[in-house]
Amino acid sequence: MGCARCGRRQSDPASGPSDWRRGVLHVQQVLVCPACAADGALDSLDRCAACGSTALVRRLGETTCRGCGAVDCAVEGEGYAEAPAGGRSALEADVAAALERVLRTGVERDGEAPPASRSQH
Ligand SMILES: [Zn+2]
Numbered sequence: 001m002g003c004a005r006c007g008r009r010q011s012d013p014a015s016g017p018s019d020w021r022r023g024v025l026h027v028q029q030v031l032v033c034p035a036c037a038a039d040g041a042l043d044s045l046d047r048c049a050a051c052g053s054t055a056l057v058r059r060l061g062e063t064t065c066r067g068c069g070a071v072d073c074a075v076e077g078e079g080y081a082e083a084p085a086g087g088r089s090a091l092e093a094d095v096a097a098a099l100e101r102v103l104r105t106g107v108e109r110d111g112e113a114p115p116a117s118r119s120q121h
């Protein structure tokens with residue numbers, strides 16, 4: 001498993017995952033490398049709704065907070081804009097924006113249409 005933000009792999013497992021921070025992102029157990037953790041990457045992880053900690057662990061289908069022990073009370077974090085593999089995220093954002101524009105236009109058109117029920121009588 002590599003870093004959830006930059007995709008970097010642990011180069012030396014013997015040195016232990018102690019510098020790597022474990023967390024949960026979109027209800028999945030992830031690791032964050034020390035550099036990203038120092039860069040505020042932990043703020044984008046899922047966090048405990050009870051105490052606000054991002055020190056969460058996925059275990060047996062549950063998210064457990066290591067800060068206060070709360071179970072399944074995590075709020076999904078915003079995650080990272082750039083995918084670890086890179087490449088497709090910009091295109092996907094364009095598609096999503098275009099789709100949203102179409103949907104919003106449809107809603108506005110519905111809103112402009114006057115209600116037909118009163119004009120008939
Ligand atoms: Zn990283």
Ligand SMILES: [Zn+2]
Nearest residue numbers: 048051065068
């Ligand atoms: Zn907590």
